Amino acid sequence: MKNLLTLVCIISFLNLGCKKKACCVIIDTFVSINYVDADNADLLDPTNxxxxxxxxxxxxYLENGQKQRVYNGNLDLSKNFKILKTPNSDKYYLSLSVSADLNENGISTTYLEVKKYxxxxxxxATIDKSSSSTRVNKVWYNGAYKGNAKEKTVTFTVVK
Known part of the structure; x- marks a missing residue:
């Protein structure tokens, strides 16, 4: 009986460090925007x-009620966006990481300023957060609903 109790204690002690950990951390807060003019010319195309x-x-980003400029000089995407051409078309997209900082209603707010225009x-956006992931869910652009990112990145075109 004493040996059984000792064995149970040893197994219990060894089992303390065997908690299953989350596999990965996933952060997917990107939205893709194609800007065109009234003639449908791509405003992100460098030849335009x-x-x-x-x-x-x-x-x-709106963080704690304050508008904060995004700049992380130590990152490849220091302003949390990139302009890229899609492989299967001639369209260029602004791929932007929206804020993951939520207000009291569970909404994040991101401001996109284009100084030239x-x-x-x-x-x-609404953001789904769990212990191992942060993902954009529903997205609105200037108050207009643009989509749900449950299955893929929200992508849309804006006429300027």
Whole structure:
């Protein structure tokens, strides 16, 4: 009986460090926006004379009620966006990571300022957070619902 009790104690002690850990941390808060003009010319295409360049764009997150400019000089995407061409078409997209900081209603707010054209647009989103992931869910652009990212990245076109 004493040996059985000792064996149970040893197994219990060894089992303390065997808790299953989450496999991975997934952060997917990207939204893709294609900007076109009234003639459907791609405003992100570098060959367009009216191109919106990365230097023309500033991103701000609403954090704790304060508008904060996004800049992380130690990251490859220091402003949390990139402009890229889709492999299967001639379209260019602004791929933007929206804020994961939620207000009291569970909504994140991201401001996208384009200095060249003097406009600031607002992206709001619901974000699903768990112990191992942060994912964008529903997205609104200037108050207009743009989609649900449950299965894929929310992608849409904006006419400027």
């Amino acid at each position: 004379p009216n191109v919106i360049k990365a230097d023309d764009i500033e991103i701000y 003097n406009f600031t647009d607002t992206l709001t």
